[in-house]
Amino acid sequence: MLRRATVADVKSGRVTRKDGHLVVSMRVYPRFLARELISEYMASLSPAADLFADYRELKKQSRDQNASFEGAQYQRRFELGEAALTELARLAERSRHEDVFLICQCDRSELCHVDLMLLIAEHRFGATIGELADTYDEFRQRLG
Numbered sequence: 703m704l705r706r707a708t709v710a711d712v713k714s715g716r717v718t719r720k721d722g723h724l725v726v727s728m729r730v731y732p733r734f735l736a737r738e739l740i741s742e743y744m745a746s747l748s749p750a751a752d753l754f755a756d757y758r759e760l761k762k763q764s765r766d767q768n769a770s771f772e773g774a775q776y777q778r779r780f781e782l783g784e785a786a787l788t789e790l791a792r793l794a795e796r797s798r799h800e801d802v803f804l805i806c807q808c809d810r811s812e813l814c815h816v817d818l819m820l821l822i823a824e825h826r827f828g829a830t831i832g833e834l835a836d837t838y839d840e841f842r843q844r845l846g
Contacts, residue, residue, distance in 0.1 A: 704801075704802050705802065706810060706832060707810075708805065708806065708809060711810075712724060713739075719740070722800050723801070724739070724741045725747070726742070726805045727806060728745070728805075729754055730745075746783070747790065753774060753779050757774035758770075771814070776815060777838060777840040780841070790819060791826070794823040798829075817838060818838065818841055821845060
């Protein structure tokens with residue numbers, strides 16, 4: 703299964719490499735996360751720089767993750783380039799044989815780009831995915 707986990711999950715030991723293949727999918731590698739705790743780091747699975755900058759500015763002002771996600775219009779703007787789609791297809795295929803965790807800083811109850819990637823993997827590559835923080839109706843409509 704292709705699933706979502708947080709940096710906090712990995713740091714605390716709630717999710718470990720014994721649980722599956724752990725992939726950090728953030729623009730910047732998280733401080734204080736030992737590389738030996740994860741399987742790989744893929745910045746290509748992070749949001750585009752302009753989208754991420756818009757989100758960060760909104761979050762700095764509001765300190766509200768979900769409001770910032772919505773304000774930056776993630777569901778309308780989030781896309782993956784061809785190289786990232788190739789990597790996501792590889793991870794989706796791997797998830798047929800072992801759990802693959804896409805890791806971000808966001809809490810599991812918060813809106814997150816990882817959920818959008820899970821939906822892409824489900825739609826485009828037939829991946830079985832874990833629980834999402836939201837229904838993401840607008841994004842699902844974009845997927846068709």
